[in-house]
Amino acid sequence: MFEIMDKKVLAPNIKWIRVRAPIVARNAHAGQFVILRLHEKGERIPLTLFKWNEEEGYIELVFQEVGKTTYELGSYEPGDKIMDVVGPLGNPTPIQNYGTAVIVSGGVGAPIGYAVTRALKEAGNRVVSIIGFRSKEYVILEDEFKKISDELLITTDDGSYIRKGFTTDVLREYLENGGKADYVFTVGPVIMMKLISQITKEYGIKTDASLNPLMVDGTGMCGACRVTVGGEIKFACADGPDFDAHQVDFDELMSRLVEYRPEEKIALDKYMKGGC
Amino acid sequence: MPKPLKKQRVPMPEQDPKERIHNFNEVALGYTWELALEEASRCLQCPVNHAPCIKGCPVDVNIPGFIKKIREKDIKGALEIIHETNALPCITGRVCPQEQQCEMHCVMGKVGDKINIGKLERFVADEAKKMGIYPEVYIAPNNGKKVAIIGSGPAGLTAAADLVKMGYDVTVFEALHDYGGVLIYGIPEFRLPKEIARYEVEYLKSLGVKFIKNVVVGKTLTIYDILNDYDAVFLGTGAGTPNFLNIPGVNLKGIYSANEFLTRINLMKAFKFPEYDTPIKRGKKLAVIGGGNVAMDAARSALRIGYEEVYIIYRRTKEYMTARKEEIKHAEEEGVKFMFLVSPVEFVGNEEGNVKAVVLIMNELGEPDESGRRRPKPVPGTEFGLEVDAVVFAIGQRPNKVLYQEVPELKVTKWGTLIVDEKYRTTMKGVFAGGDAVRGEATVVLAMGDGKRGARAIDEYLKGEPWPEKIEPKNF
Numbered sequence: 001m002f003e004i005m006d007k008k009v010l011a012p013n014i015k016w017i018r019v020r021a022p023i024v025a026r027n028a029h030a031g032q033f034v035i036l037r038l039h040e041k042g043e044r045i046p047l048t049l050f051k052w053n054e055e056e057g058y059i060e061l062v063f064q065e066v067g068k069t070t071y072e073l074g075s076y077e078p079g080d081k082i083m084d085v086v087g088p089l090g091n092p093t094p095i096q097n098y099g100t101a102v103i104v105s106g107g108v109g110a111p112i113g114y115a116v117t118r119a120l121k122e123a124g125n126r127v128v129s130i131i132g133f134r135s136k137e138y139v140i141l142e143d144e145f146k147k148i149s150d151e152l153l154i155t156t157d158d159g160s161y162i163r164k165g166f167t168t169d170v171l172r173e174y175l176e177n178g179g180k181a182d183y184v185f186t187v188g189p190v191i192m193m194k195l196i197s198q199i200t201k202e203y204g205i206k207t208d209a210s211l212n213p214l215m216v217d218g219t220g221m222c223g224a225c226r227v228t229v230g231g232e233i234k235f236a237c238a239d240g241p242d243f244d245a246h247q248v249d250f251d252e253l254m255s256r257l258v259e260y261r262p263e264e265k266i267a268l269d270k271y272m273k274g275g276c
Numbered sequence: 277m278p279k280p281l282k283k284q285r286v287p288m289p290e291q292d293p294k295e296r297i298h299n300f301n302e303v304a305l306g307y308t309w310e311l312a313l314e315e316a317s318r319c320l321q322c323p324v325n326h327a328p329c330i331k332g333c334p335v336d337v338n339i340p341g342f343i344k345k346i347r348e349k350d351i352k353g354a355l356e357i358i359h360e361t362n363a364l365p366c367i368t369g370r371v372c373p374q375e376q377q378c379e380m381h382c383v384m385g386k387v388g389d390k391i392n393i394g395k396l397e398r399f400v401a402d403e404a405k406k407m408g409i410y411p412e413v414y415i416a417p418n419n420g421k422k423v424a425i426i427g428s429g430p431a432g433l434t435a436a437a438d439l440v441k442m443g444y445d446v447t448v449f450e451a452l453h454d455y456g457g458v459l460i461y462g463i464p465e466f467r468l469p470k471e472i473a474r475y476e477v478e479y480l481k482s483l484g485v486k487f488i489k490n491v492v493v494g495k496t497l498t499i500y501d502i503l504n505d506y507d508a509v510f511l512g513t514g515a516g517t518p519n520f521l522n523i524p525g526v527n528l529k530g531i532y533s534a535n536e537f538l539t540r541i542n543l544m545k546a547f548k549f550p551e552y553d554t555p556i557k558r559g560k561k562l563a564v565i566g567g568g569n570v571a572m573d574a575a576r577s578a579l580r581i582g583y584e585e586v587y588i589i590y591r592r593t594k595e596y597m598t599a600r601k602e603e604i605k606h607a608e609e610e611g612v613k614f615m616f617l618v619s620p621v622e623f624v625g626n627e628e629g630n631v632k633a634v635v636l637i638m639n640e641l642g643e644p645d646e647s648g649r650r651r652p653k654p655v656p657g658t659e660f661g662l663e664v665d666a667v668v669f670a671i672g673q674r675p676n677k678v679l680y681q682e683v684p685e686l687k688v689t690k691w692g693t694l695i696v697d698e699k700y701r702t703t704m705k706g707v708f709a710g711g712d713a714v715r716g717e718a719t720v721v722l723a724m725g726d727g728k729r730g731a732r733a734i735d736e737y738l739k740g741e742p743w744p745e746k747i748e749p750k751n752f
């Protein structure tokens with residue numbers, strides 16, 4: 001059992017938790033994730049690591065309440081226990097000194113972007129963070145990003161904070177104005193990653209995207225997480241989750257992500273009615 | 277006066293096919309004492325040193341010996357004889373391909389039906405369990421040495437059982453949230469109730485084996501971490517990575533690997549959605565690609581979650597199917613439709629990206645391949661479509677590379693199986709391996725045999741046998 005040590009609400013439906021999981025913290029690296037199962041009847045869902053601390057034996061996760069499991073997790077309080085947490089899973093994001101690295105994160109991709117930004121910074125890169133949110137109330141982790149970014153560009157879809165526009169607009173302007181980018185890392189909604197990757201392709205910038213398909217085991221055993229990269233079948237959990245963004249079939253990923261939409265709705269409705 | 281020999285085997289009572297496709301309860305119901313005694317009475321009691329059935333058993337169970345004990349109504353005695361070489365009779369009695377092993381060699385076959393050895397083995401194990409009888413085991417005093425077992429499938433569990441009895445401090449590490457490997461996530465409840473694997477694990481715990489779940493070796497801990505804390509390691513990590521055919525449409529929604537399909541149903545209980553959180557797609561028509569046990573399990577599970585028309589798509593002919601005969605028979609009785617000499621070439625989707633049809637091509641059989649089975653050759657121009665709502669791939673599995681991808685010392689074959697020698701030693705000192713991880717997809721009983729011999733080899737190593745300079749690869 002894995003105890004929740006602390007919890008905060010970062011934005012509407014976006015929560016941060018610290019979970020005691022020494023064995024996961026020990027070998028964790030930026031870009032990796034865990035799979036958790038809340039209780040005996042729970043499903044296994046992946047959540048990417050935001051922070052971890054080996055000495056104190058904890059990991060931190062940020063998640064948005066979208067389906068039954070995330071709502072239920074959101075209702076857990078410090079002291080409550082998660083039945084199963086396994087990880088770290090997936091390959092760490094390949095970190096090296098590229099020169100200038102631009103990290104483009106959208107929405108709840110921000111915590112993953114944060115972990116990668118920090119690692120890239122520690123590796124000696126000049127890091128430029130571009131983060132987009134729906135509106136002011138959804139802005140999260142601004143201070144954290146400020147501390148580790150050489151340049152921080154925040155945008156909101158509706159212009160309610162800092163500026164109006166999508167991360168794609170910001171990246172394009174940055175590049176058009178002669179901003180340097182030797183490497184781009186992108187994480188967030190699939191459509192955003194797809195468009196970011198189109199821009200960096202035009203500019204010929206090496207780009208990795210962190211993919212978030214549906215998963216079951218998270219260890220390469222089932223193929224639920226399969227994606228097409230460069231025409232080949234890859235398992236995101238075992239071969240990824242980061243892939244060369246210019247090779248990824250984002251449309252297929254988008255389609256596969258909604259496979260269980262109807263079932264997810266049934267489960268959520270049932271949960272909301274209090275019949276868990 | 278001796279009774280005349282009874283030529284027909286005593287059939288095991290089974291659930292009616294019409295009923296059983298609506299539930300996940302076990303299909304074969306087990307012998308009663310009366311039936312078991314009748315079947316046991318048919319055995320000719322060949323002398324142990326040349327009983328052909330024993331030679332056919334991968335773990336050398338003394339079959340005439342335990343059958344004699346059944347006749348004497350001595351369940352404890354029968355159980356102890358089986359346990360001398362087989363720690364998991366509840367399981368092997370249910371899932372071994374007996375017709376290719378012990379029963380294949382039974383001399384009764386010359387005059388009538390062969391003895392129903394598997395069912396008798398199951399009877400002994402079930403009866404003992406019901407009566408709360410355990411075999412007498414001797415556990416050597418703790419010798420201060422620690423062994424780590426990676427993977428809790430039949431190979432790992434068997435190795436753990438033997439090593440703990442030899443006095444080792446044994447810990448089993450498992451990646452999933454439950455123990456048993458394929459026994460819990462793959463083989464369905466109606467063939468092997470999950471409670472059986474659980475019972476065996478509890479028994480091992482009672483002998484002192486420690487179990488730690490949610491540890492993916494290669495990720496959570498590396499092999500190096502483990503070798504720091506343990507004197508030897510046994511890798512029983514199976515062959516868990518499913519194969520797909522890279523043909524157009526393979527990633528459409530509704531196309532599963534058998535592992536995913538069966539894991540959702542068995543391990544995650546998707547058949548009880550939404551009481552359980554894990555969903556599974558339910559439709560009308562489903563095609564399973566493949567002809568082994570895994571394919572039969574997927575097809576029969578599909579019926580049980582409500583698919584009305586279920587097809588087995590197999591590229592060769594019926595006699596080449598690798599599934600146990602009993603599974604094929606059960607699948608037929610339950611209404612699974614078999615299509616032979618066909619292979620998929622493409623999947624067609626609807627506007628939402630869900631699979632709606634599979635395009636198949638007819639094959640003819642050509643020259644035999646390495647396995648001695650005639651190779652299927654597609655006949656151009658014979659393509660045709662089959663409408664489906666879902667497809668399950670059951671075309672084989674490879675070992676999962678997560679374990680060894682960052683361990684250059686561990687060498688693998690071109691099929692991705694770990695290289696080991698006669699004594700199950702890998703190319704890394706102190707590390708042994710067995711089961712599907714070294715054989716590729718094989719059987720429960722072969723995995724158990726490897727676990728057993730692996731445990732013996734670990735014992736010899738830890739008692740001072742030197743590690744060889746060079747590992748001479750054993751062919752499986």
Ligand SMILES: Cc1cc2nc3c(=O)[nH]c(=O)nc-3n(C[C@H](O)[C@H](O)[C@H](O)COP(=O)(O)OP(=O)(O)OC[C@H]3O[C@@H](n4cnc5c(N)ncnc54)[C@H](O)[C@@H]3O)c2cc1C
Pocket residue numbers: 371372373426427428429430431432449450451452456457458459462463464491492493494512513514515516538569570573600676678679710711712713717718719720721723
């Ligand atoms: C659907 C299906 C039906 C089958 N039916 C039959 C049958 O009727 N009869 C028969 O004899 N055989 C059958 N088989 C084959 C049989 O199940 C296998 O040969 C047998 O289970 C292999 O045992 P194993 O111990 O080597 O591996 P497995 O049973 O595969 O167990 C391996 C275990 O290791 C764990 N693991 C893997 N990697 C790691 C890691 N890095 N760290 C920690 N843990 C790890 C896995 O999670 C798993 O629990 C069937 C297989 C399937 C899939």
Ligand code: FES
Pocket residue numbers: 214215216217218219220221222223224225226235236237238
């Ligand atoms: S989640 Fe099962 S293989 Fe990736």
